[in-house]
Amino acid sequence: MKFVIVTGLSGAGKSQAIKSLEDLGYFCVDNLPPTLMAKFADACYQTEGKIDKIALVIDIRGGEFFDDLFENLKYLKNQGYKYEILFLDASDKTLVKRYKESRRKHPLAPEGRILQGIELERKRLDEVKYKATNIIDTSKMTTRQLRERITRIYADEEQLDNQLMITVLSFGFKYGIPVDSDLVFDVRFLPNPFYIPELKGFSGNDKQIKDYVLNFKESNEFISKLYDMLEFLIPNYIKEGKRQLIVSIGCTGGRHRSVTIANTIYDKLSSKGYKVNKEHRDINEDKKKGGFKL
Template sequence: MSEMVKTEQAKEEGFRLVIVTGMSGGGKTQASRYLEDLGYFCVDNLPPVFIPKFVELCKHSGGHVRKVVLVVDTRSREFFDTFVHTLNDMDKDDVPYEMLFMDASDPAIIRRYKETRRRHPMAPTSRISEGIAKERERLAPVRAKATYIIDTSELRKVDLRDKIHRLFGTSGGEQMSINVLSFGFKFGMPLDADMVFDVRFLPNPFYIESMRHKSGAVPEVAEYIAKWPVTKEFTRLLDEMIDFLVPQYIKEGKSQFVIAVGCTGGMHRSVYIAKHIFDRLTAQGYSTRLEHRDLMKNDVREHVREEC
């Protein structure tokens, strides 16, 4: 069965198996991390003899494991000798799989080992170049069966990620998740924010007795904040900025984006603006989540309402 047919069969069956192998220092670890970001269940350094049994277990997981990555390489030592034999058996049984072979030039691999100061698995007590030569010879039959070969010698991490996404992502691509977070500066800035908006310049409902203990998600408070010209101008400019930036970050390949909005206590203005951003992004079809981090740290009474 051809590799293309096996790939299409795997997609139709709802189970996709990707075997990642290749040269030590060729980028297998980075590739598996990108695959993991795409939702694959990754197992590193699995002895080849266990592949058929592991695949069978995954197929009988009740649909919980649909995308699997197995990293197999010469670290498994004597077990690796069974790799080609295992692949041949899988071919005979028409078990659909794809093999990604990660490669790099000898100078690139040597440079990477020098930088990390690790020993090459095929040459623990001798020169790195000797280990590379031994490994290339040992991997030749495996490389010949590869579905995809990626040479990372001159490849940037962002380019490798793009290749992985094109080969193994869903047809629609993985959607960037957006987290919109309100917070109070008096409780500290969120460390994981990609973008922070300080809205302490907006009119503050805290000084209105009837609104002091109500959140910015309550209609009365939201209407008060929204009615001012400065708020209207700010939200207009904010919308334009968000509309421009979000597609750019998606294009860049970012998987998660955190927008944080802060005011003094994280109860009124930041809550209102964060909800405004959340509603706009949700209406545009983005995968968005809203969180009011510090809302309950304030003296919030029975009037607090969260509309997330």
């Protein structure tokens, strides 16, 4: 049986996550009080396979009952019930923006500032985040991207052909390291095309930047060493049952060097038959801000 507990910050995307799991055939229950989780799990495990995929949303909306979560998780473990915890996270700035757009009050600060509620919620969720099996940062995700990420993690083995799903993610360090990264690599040691006026307007998806970055010996040595390491790691991850691997590659702004290197690693992994996806998280951030700033 697949048993997924969905939790995380209010406004981080739990509702969309549970919809995506429902589309994958999960029996879903939203806002189940943690104190009822053990009895619910017992009932589901006694169906002899009639209910074989379950997803529960449990968060601070349960009020004082939320504190019962860890006692019930301990019960599940003692009973031999295998479960996973999916934690949805987002930056404070993103959460405040979403609350203002929806005009909703934060459940922990109904009469106060939204940010105060977010800070309090982070503290209360700190321990469960530490125990999470998968963490997804939705700060810069569209609904479609979140749905695709959840599908890659929780789709049936048959759908994934029993293979690890790899995401090669480029990002800019000045916009923060992706919190759901498994491996993070810094390519800021490579020459930066930002400083070349005729190149800085292009991105790593353009031939001009690709040719510039890959023209350096250091770039090709780094790619070779990183790919060799991934070829060693991936079969071992698969052997241990890992289903998702996020390889994050960062430069200063996430537009030039990291994009080129991520594209090259993606191409190499794809050519070997691995299931691989690529995302360029910050490729347009500088353009949205009206310029290319350091």
